[in-house]
Amino acid sequence: MSSVSVYVKAIDEVLRVKDEVRELVIKTTRDIVRESSLVITYVHIGKLDEAEELLRRLKLKIDELDSKLNQHPELKYSNLYLTTLSEYVEALQFLSIVKFRCLKPPEEVGVHYVPYLQGILDLIGEIKRYILNLIKLNNISDAWVYFNIANDIYECVRGLDYPDALIPGIRHKVDVARRLLEDLREFLIDMESRIKLIEFLRNKS
Structure with a gap:
């Protein structure tokens, strides 16, 4: 051999x-x-x-x-x-x-820190689903509480300015989270206005 x-x-x-x-x-x-x-x-x-x-x-x-x-x-x-x-x-x-x-x-x-960061960014999508369920129950105050938690995750992680080799996939997930939160904020503001209007009209009648 x-x-x-x-x-x-x-x-x-x-x-x-x-x-x-x-x-x-x-x-x-x-x-x-x-x-x-x-x-x-x-x-x-x-x-x-x-x-x-x-x-x-x-x-x-x-x-x-x-x-x-x-x-x-x-x-x-x-x-x-x-x-x-x-x-x-x-x-x-x-x-x-x-x-x-x-x-x-x-x-x-x-x-490891990579899946930790990836996981909490993906969590924002589940928080959105949870918020939508709260809205169905007219629980706008709790919806804002969870929105603020999601927004805090985004604001904290987006400050990590490192190459993809160190934090793979994070920049993309941050961009996805930003768009999701922008849409969700507008939706919550709209729903809050509608709920207040309904309550106002109910009290007037």
């Missing part, structure tokens, strides 16, 4: 192990994304206890996978895994703002 053959065989063994881990990552991340989406659904329909329990199980699943990826940094910091973690962050923070009206800090969430 030539020396080159020995070298390649050793590399092949390393790659075989990494490929097995990669398959595990693909399977587990699918589960994490699906269950994170379910958490968000639970929060929207008011099943906060169920959301909390599912998040607890998700955290255990993420911690277990994370420990296995410590020996495989190219997978741990891959776009697939980081994007999946951002879905978890979005679900976790959505429950937090609905229950406590504040975000959990990065050290408590326990993920």
Whole structure:
């Protein structure tokens, strides 16, 4: 056996192990994304206890996978895994703002800063959905509370002026959030005016 053959065989063994881990990552991340989406659904329909329990199980699943990826940094910091973690962050923070009206800090969430930032920016879209449900209940005051939370996220993150290589996808998400918040602000102002007009006419009659 030539020396080159020995070298390649050793590399092949390393790659075989990494490929097995990669398959595990693909399977587990699918589960994490699906269950994170379910958490968000639970929060929207008011099943906060169920959301909390599912998040607890998700955290255990993420911690277990994370420990296995410590020996495989190219997978741990891959776009697939980081994007999946951002879905978890979005679900976790959505429950937090609905229950406590504040975000959990990065050290408590326990993920890389990229999925943390991606997740809280994506959260703005879920806050919009939550606000629209509040409007259906004529709860304009709470709608403004959640709008201000979303706007604060946007204002804080948009100040991070770094290249995409350091914070991938953040600039695009900031632009999306800006347009969403502009439209949402106009909508809330319009709805607030309509509600006040209806109340005025009701009191006059």
